[in-house]
Amino acid sequence: MDRLVFLLGTGLARGAVLALFALALVLIWRGARVVNFAQGAMAVVSTYVAFEVTSLTGSYWLGLLAALLAGGLLGFAVERGVMRFASPVSPLSGVILAIGLVMVLQSALGIVFGPDYRPMRVPFDDTAIVVGGVPLLSPYDLFVLVVAVVVMAALAVLFRWTSLGLQMRAAAFAPEVSRLLGVRVSRTVTVGWVLSSVVGSLAALLLVPTSLGLNPHATDSLFVLGFTVAVVGGLDSPVGALVGGVVVGVAMSLVTGYLGAGLVPIAVLVLLVLVLLLRPAGLFAAAEARRA
Amino acid sequence: MTGRQRLPGQRPLLRTLLVAAGWTVVALAGTFALDPFRNYQLALVAAYLCATAGLTVLVGATGQLSLGHAALMAVGGYGFALTTNALPFGGIPAFVLALLAGVLASAVVGLLLGLAAARLSGPYLAGLTLAVVVALPAVASTWSTVLHGDQGVQIPFEGVPDGLRRVVALEQWQAMVAVLVTAAVVTSLTVLRGGRFGLRMLAVRDDEVAARLSGIPAGRVKVLAFTASSAAAGVGGAVLCFVAQAVSPGAYTVGFSLLLVVAVVIGGLGSILGAALGSVVIVLLPWLIGRLTSNLPADAAQRLDGNLAVLVFGLLLITVMAVAPHGLHGALVARRRRTTPDVPRPTAEPAPRKVLVPTEEQR
Numbered sequence: 001m002d003r004l005v006f007l008l009g010t011g012l013a014r015g016a017v018l019a020l021f022a023l024a025l026v027l028i029w030r031g032a033r034v035v036n037f038a039q040g041a042m043a044v045v046s047t048y049v050a051f052e053v054t055s056l057t058g059s060y061w062l063g064l065l066a067a068l069l070a071g072g073l074l075g076f077a078v079e080r081g082v083m084r085f086a087s088p089v090s091p092l093s094g095v096i097l098a099i100g101l102v103m104v105l106q107s108a109l110g111i112v113f114g115p116d117y118r119p120m121r122v123p124f125d126d127t128a129i130v131v132g133g134v135p136l137l138s139p140y141d142l143f144v145l146v147v148a149v150v151v152m153a154a155l156a157v158l159f160r161w162t163s164l165g166l167q168m169r170a171a172a173f174a175p176e177v178s179r180l181l182g183v184r185v186s187r188t189v190t191v192g193w194v195l196s197s198v199v200g201s202l203a204a205l206l207l208v209p210t211s212l213g214l215n216p217h218a219t220d221s222l223f224v225l226g227f228t229v230a231v232v233g234g235l236d237s238p239v240g241a242l243v244g245g246v247v248v249g250v251a252m253s254l255v256t257g258y259l260g261a262g263l264v265p266i267a268v269l270v271l272l273v274l275v276l277l278l279r280p281a282g283l284f285a286a287a288e289a290r291r292a
Numbered sequence: 293m294t295g296r297q298r299l300p301g302q303r304p305l306l307r308t309l310l311v312a313a314g315w316t317v318v319a320l321a322g323t324f325a326l327d328p329f330r331n332y333q334l335a336l337v338a339a340y341l342c343a344t345a346g347l348t349v350l351v352g353a354t355g356q357l358s359l360g361h362a363a364l365m366a367v368g369g370y371g372f373a374l375t376t377n378a379l380p381f382g383g384i385p386a387f388v389l390a391l392l393a394g395v396l397a398s399a400v401v402g403l404l405l406g407l408a409a410a411r412l413s414g415p416y417l418a419g420l421t422l423a424v425v426v427a428l429p430a431v432a433s434t435w436s437t438v439l440h441g442d443q444g445v446q447i448p449f450e451g452v453p454d455g456l457r458r459v460v461a462l463e464q465w466q467a468m469v470a471v472l473v474t475a476a477v478v479t480s481l482t483v484l485r486g487g488r489f490g491l492r493m494l495a496v497r498d499d500e501v502a503a504r505l506s507g508i509p510a511g512r513v514k515v516l517a518f519t520a521s522s523a524a525a526g527v528g529g530a531v532l533c534f535v536a537q538a539v540s541p542g543a544y545t546v547g548f549s550l551l552l553v554v555a556v557v558i559g560g561l562g563s564i565l566g567a568a569l570g571s572v573v574i575v576l577l578p579w580l581i582g583r584l585t586s587n588l589p590a591d592a593a594q595r596l597d598g599n600l601a602v603l604v605f606g607l608l609l610i611t612v613m614a615v616a617p618h619g620l621h622g623a624l625v626a627r628r629r630r631t632t633p634d635v636p637r638p639t640a641e642p643a644p645r646k647v648l649v650p651t652e653e654q655r
Contacts, residue, residue, distance in 0.1 A: 097609075102550070224423045
């Protein structure tokens with residue numbers, strides 16, 4: 001029982017990270033109709049920035065800040081420098097450009113930093129908080145949860161109650177009409193990429209310290225998990241990403257706890273196949289929206 | 293199909309077979325001119341070509357992308373290796389049976405994945421197949437009693453058959469087998485694409501709604517196209533297993549899977565000739581780069597090893613997609629057309645020209 005509660009708690013924290021990453025995918029999908037297959041690679045670049053800044057200055061927080069800045073810059077550079085070449089009538093060219101980007105970023109990191117796993121440390125105690133005799137969450141998991149909730153709330157406010165958010169939603173929903181009404185669509189797309197890259201980087205930054213360590217391929221499985229979450233929730237739906245993240249996070253935590261960590265990639269695959277077979281529209285998207 | 297009229301992408305069967313026979317004879321004769329290492333590389337190119345030809349037909353004819361063809365090759369390889377080890381006899385009959393088993397295995401896996409994702413349009417197939425490659429090492433270690441985890445499955449050494457031992461060396465024999473098997477795969481794919489089924493794939497790719505209205509079961513066509521493509525990749529894996537006498541998950545990584553996509557894109561999406569050119573590039577370029585970096589100090593060489601080739605391929609992929617989306621084959625066609633400007637090419641337009649379908653919103 002204690003074990004179950006602990007696994008649920010850890011799963012919740014992992015799920016929050018997955019939800020953030022999936023949210024970053026959903027942001028770009030809604031804005032540009034591209035699944036950013038390079039999001040994992042972009043996030044791992046930011047994480048290397050955090051690692052270097054932290055080891056230079058000794059401050060975790062400076063590293064975090066630098067990584068978020070780097071993530072934003074990278075999102076801007078990728079959208080303006082690479083993704084602009086994607087053909088507007090071809091869903092494939094965006095995917096292929098993103099794959100090229102994955103290869104460039106990961107191999108460049110491999111050349112500069114080598115293939116070793118570098119452990120990342122966080123300024124938090126890693127023993128679980130005990131509530132009523134039951135170990136529940138580590139302080140770091142709690143920090144992850146709080147950050148994820150704050151970021152999601154901020155995004156919700158942005159999209160719901162600001163003019164920029166309204167313009168972004170309009171541009172994603174009906175680019176031509178929005179343009180006629182004075183929305184600078186190409187700028188809102190860029191803003192979407194910057195936002196998404198920052199959120200994706202944050203997810204990787206929160207996840208990597210709990211995994212084996214930092215390596216150019218550290219986010220490969222995060223990407224697959226994030227994609228699964230986005231599909232489970234419905235690629236169009238931010239709320240879906242949130243709920244999907246929690247569902248997948250808890251499920252993977254239970255698989256890790258009861259069946260072994262080695263089975264996680266297989267469980268993800270099975271989940272993805274089942275969702276695509278039974279409910280390809282995702283659990284939270286309007287079915288018609290998916291015909292595209 | 294009505295009468296003698298030919299539609300885009302349609303080719304007469306006889307011409308396809310003659311062209312295929314011609315290329316095969318050239319490649320087989322070529323094995324005599326090559327040294328053992330070149331023959332080994334030729335065998336690799338042939339094995340990769342099975343997978344890239346399958347991938348290019350999938351992309352060109354249905355507009356779907358698979359990032360997991362390496363995993364499907366691995367399925368073919370495991371099917372081949374396990375069957376070879378289970379059979380009580382060796383030689384050519386065992387090779388043929390094992391090859392069939394490998395193809396069957398990859399086709400079944402492809403069918404399952406295709407049922408889940410190939411009928412959907414959008415990035416679902418790409419994401420699902422990526423998940424398959426990422427899960428491959430876990431699959432191998434979970435069922436390690438059969439698949440032997442990271443070590444993979446070895447098969448017993450099978451030399452050159454007695455009658456030929458005097459004439460050809462081992463590497464040349466392997467290259468010849470690889471060429472023959474690949475020729476069969478590529479010819480089948482060309483025939484498939486040039487016939488009735490190919491026409492249906494094009495119809496579904498260009499306008500799914502119109503295709504449905506004309507009575508074409510669009511979902512089934514897409515699933516079958518992915519299954520055929522998977523089977524071709526499985527043959528590639530079986531040939532690779534025959535050449536290397538082993539199959540292991542370490543050989544079929546995400547990186548290798550992306551390399552297959554690179555080959556298809558730089559060759560020109562949808563073109564089988566392009567896939568062949570691309571396969572040559574992905575075999576030769578890493579080797580050339582390895583030669584160049586081998587003189588560097590050990591630390592630098594270790595860091596550049598593998599990474600530099602991937603960096604070059606990534607840049608190549610982005611450049612080709614941005615500047616020349618039709619790849620090498622497209623460049624060749626454009627050049628030929630420029631030199632013979634007066635010849636109109638109404639229906640002989642090669643299939644790969646318009647690979648990508650606008651989505652509902654973008655129209």
